[in-house]
Amino acid sequence: MTVTLADVAARAQVSPATVSRVLNGNYPVAASTRERVLKAVDELDYVLNGPASALAAATSDLVGILVNDIADPFFGIMASAIQSEIGGPGGRAGGERLAVVCNTGGSPERELTYLTLLQRQRAAAVVLTGGAVEDAPHAEAVAVKLRKLADAGTRVVLCGRPQVPGTQAVTLAFDNRGGAQRLTDHLLTLGHRRLGYIAGPEERTTTRHRLEGHRAALAAAGVADDPAWTVHGRYDRQSGYDATLELLRRDPTLTAVVAANDSVALGACAALRESGLSIPRDVSVAGFDDLPFSVDAVPALTTVRLPLAEAGARAGRIAMGREERPPGGIAAVRGELVVRGSTGVPKG
Template sequence: MTVTLADVAARAQVSPATVSRVLNGNYPVAASTRERVLQAVDELDYVLNGPASSLAAATSDLVGILVNDIADPFFGIMASAIQSEIGGPFGSASHRQPSKVIGGGRAGGERLAVVCNTGGSPERELTYLTLLQRQRAAAVVLTGGAVEDAAHGAAVATKLRRLAEAGTRVVLCGRPPVPEAPEAIALTFDNRGGGQRLTEHLIGLGHRRIGYITGPEERTTTRHRLEGHQDALAAHGVEDDPKRTVRGSYDRRSGYEATLELLRREPTLTAVVAANDTVALGACAALRDAGLDIPGDVSVAGFDDLPFSIDVVPALTTVRLPLAEAGARAGRIAMGREEPPPGGVAVVPADLTIRASTTAPRS
């Protein structure tokens, strides 16, 4: 049965006019009411009247870019690069690969890029996808790792398929492919390989007591980087002691607190691997406050190679992800100016970048 505007209004306990105002954004609505309406839209999967097939050629000039945290340079760099490729007409048909490019959009003119900041909320991610479908977005680019939850993953896959069916191009940037939604082109980062190379670098220097600070447990990025670290330990016969791994978040405070916890658990650590460069900054601050020298007493390594990494003292050993290049490529694919990779999936390499924050242990 087709979900109507009245159904959404009933679920949200507001008038149909209020639902229309929220979805069209043409009249001020209280924040609490807006949230109720958006939740009802998401729960009922209310998108458009009529079959999606009739809208395949009716996409708008809107392009949605989903990020977890626009204040995080990891997402800001990608979003900026994606947006730099949005504008002007879609690529001509001669530059498209019919088996992979989905939908068109109106010929000519500029595109409006809208950055949707989810705050890491799975619910907000689903709501934004629903609203972008309702707005008949020409393209949607999802950045960063996915939430590892079966129900959420299934819901995202359903929404990506419906976006594609409605004529929207869907691109994943730095995110694993979604087998249930093969229409979504995936440029996925080699987080596992990068994590393995980083830990192998430390092992090669002679480190055996290596602490590890993870990101949020539910993120694919977190799991893949940790698995790479564990792969390196196993390959070189180094014990993977659970007390040397501390769960955290992708922020400086988490890095600081997790490092103090690592030192409490094992004061003789000779190296710390952080889930990203921002976490590594917190780790360095904690080590200095504990009276330890970097890298003389403890080596520190990060991940991502964010712009500040080369300017901190000592400069940070890290894994470089080509965030701007990947974002620009995702933008071109979303605009139909570049052919998708074979099979719809490309692995973006993660390169070890050695700087002054790592050296051989003293003992």
């Protein structure tokens, strides 16, 4: 049975005219109404049924790049590298493609909405960057979206994001566990045994994988993991600052702080200095990602370097069909330990 625009309107409890406005984007519609209409479109599979199916089988010159926060250098670097590979040989209209960066703000709902919109626009490719939300219903909803995109001829690449089983998406997966384990091993080798850890949001895969690597290093060295030594927060400087003050309140004898990423590590450094502590003489600090500012921090930040630009560029080439899929559709992207001045042997 063919799904009609009227069916979508009935499901969304709006008029057919409102559905048309949302899908055509030619008239302002309240955000809540737009979300409701797009949800109905997705649930009824309106894009891929009836007369729309013939159009959905052909792709446009549009490429969607989904990021959690474009203001975060982690995502900005990857998005820029992906975009640099869009166009060139093999593209339509002289090789040019239109890259659209979709900033989800970390919202699972916005992520699904953007995937629906890109499906509606018959995107040539979609690249999803960064960690995924660890929620079973959301993960299944994303998997359904990715299958629909692939069925419509859209190439899908996951860059720095875990594999989505049951889909044709190519996965370039960052080795967050391994990088985190090597980072904590470095501190343990220096002699640290009381390490505070500032983790990212609990619902993110990146957070879990990096924390698992940290704990694996502690376990291998026979060091107890005191629950009071771990604080969760956002992946930003303010969270690093606040979490470090909380860690010091819980245990003033900590000799090292391991941060979820470099931005968090900068906040940790600020909190330690304001608390009258010297880095690394009193407390060592380590980050993750090796963002551009890390080498210019004072002292320069020990971290794990992820090849963000290289991974983004590769994702762009695969999305454009200019590089072969890796064997099995998945490739691990290894991080490199970079030792700088922010870590040293503990006092005493």
